[in-house]
Amino acid sequence: MRTIKLGTSDLDVPVVAIGCMRIDSLDQTQAERFVATSLEQGANFFDHADIYGGGRCEEIFADAVHMSSSVRERLILQSKCGIRQGQFDFSREHILSSVDGILQRLKTDYLDILLLHRPDALVEPDEVAAAFDELEQAGKVRHFGVSNQTPNQIELLKKSVKQPIVANQLQLSITNATMITRGFNVNMENAEAVDRDGGILDYCRLHDITVQPWSPFQFGFFEGVFLDNPKFPELNAKIDEVAAKHGVSNTTIAIAWLLRHPAHMQPVTGTMNEQRLIDCCRAADVTLSREDWYGILLATGTKLP
Template identity: 55%
Template sequence: MKYFPIKGTNLNVSNIVMGNMRLTQLSLSEVEHLIRTSMDEGINFFDHADIYGGGKCEELFADAIQMNSSIREKMILQSKCGINTKDNMYDFSKEHILKSVDGILKRLKTDYLDILLLHRPDPLMEPEEIAEAFDELHNSGKVHYFGVSNFNPMQIELLQKYISHKLVVNQLQLSVTHTPMIDSGVAINMHHDQSINRDSSILEYCRLHDITVQAWSPFQNGFFQGPFLGDLEKFPKLNELIDQLAEKYEVTNTAIATAWITRHPANIQVVLGTTKAQRIQDACAGSDIPLTRKEWYDIYKAAGNIIP
């Protein structure tokens, strides 16, 4: 397992993250097995959100491992807030953020979060109000560090102007078959769909500002259009190449799909959303596979992208 420090923090993190969005699909014993497998593989970073399972996922997580101080010390816990599912809207008000964190801590049975992320940008956000919430959470010891999820550079700049705490994480969608944050930089200034800058060069921005990128849905095609691994109808060349590389490195196709992301010099964390222990083990095998430059580009091209 590869580890690296998140800049601006004292956290040394695994580049593979256990995501906990689907825990309600499992029994308590299955959740425990999933968490134990993750820890045995070297994962020390666990990602949550207050909306996952309506909060039930956080409860299951804590109950499954019988959360206590000795276990808590071995974990880096991150959760997200800011989505109001009841009214189908986003809410970055101070009241909502503070209330959300109290609920998260209660469900996770812990006194603090290592990192709190704002889940999706709220067009009505008032940065001064968010700053007050962050100060209160940090001063009380409830949250050590802060970040965002699905934010573009200007949204981060606007927020960072007012808050005193450096934003250290941005969680974004990235997989071999969902690469907008890479595409426009490769095919810049061309009359081609790949040249469209859909996210204001967020990857380069995060690297310039020492913000760790976390890749969610690392095995999904687009916005929940299904996994690309094994999809021979849509991605025959990609799967053929990934299978060849899996044989070369003596791992599974999941490991190669993971390695394509971890090979990037930005030190991207890969957030797994699986409910299968074997898939976690397979992905962890891709934590530090030394894909060559040619192999990385060959995978990118096999996914349907051009190299001008």
């Protein structure tokens, strides 16, 4: 699979990341087959979080991949921490204990990337910095990033954190694309001009932070997928038209739309269906024309000013 550099790091990563949030819906045999299919596609980047399945997803993955030192060398593992029941927690103690739990469940000595999951209103940047330093010095984490953070939240962390922020995982899809469409509406008096994210897309591009779109097929927060959904007839007709032109599925086109953006994003899949996984990975070999990219965007009802 085609690769990109993750942020400013020297880490080459596949352009499609495999999200493991739902791997606990599979039995052992299914999980083994799913992971094997991912690796066959060249998709060796697996995204986790300590809250997925209450930690079970990491355990299931480690068993499914038959984790060993030789297997570990073939994998790029990312996990997230910072969410507790009823609160967010970026304290030094919580970050350190979370990583120890993640490593134990994944049966590995280190993470390639650790992301802070959702912004903690009580964050103390010095505590985050202390945790990152300890984790890096101990060899437990090699690269660091964030998830769902605005430019100013990242800048606040960078007051104390010396490690580069290599990734920011953000909700983004064809139908959840305000971070893209807001850029069309500078100085306009319409709802699309509202700054909801502090210009996070441009910020990440300026600072070489890789955007990792999560829920790339969802509309709303978790209201459902837009593909083959009767709520989006014009959009699906356009996606199907472009898919036929390239000889691929609509799933492939939905991921290819994100990959076409010059920010060099790394979408995170969520499917546990092997064929859809393969279709997602095929997007690495599809480049949409400017006309098709804009045609799909306009089919969502987006208006150019």
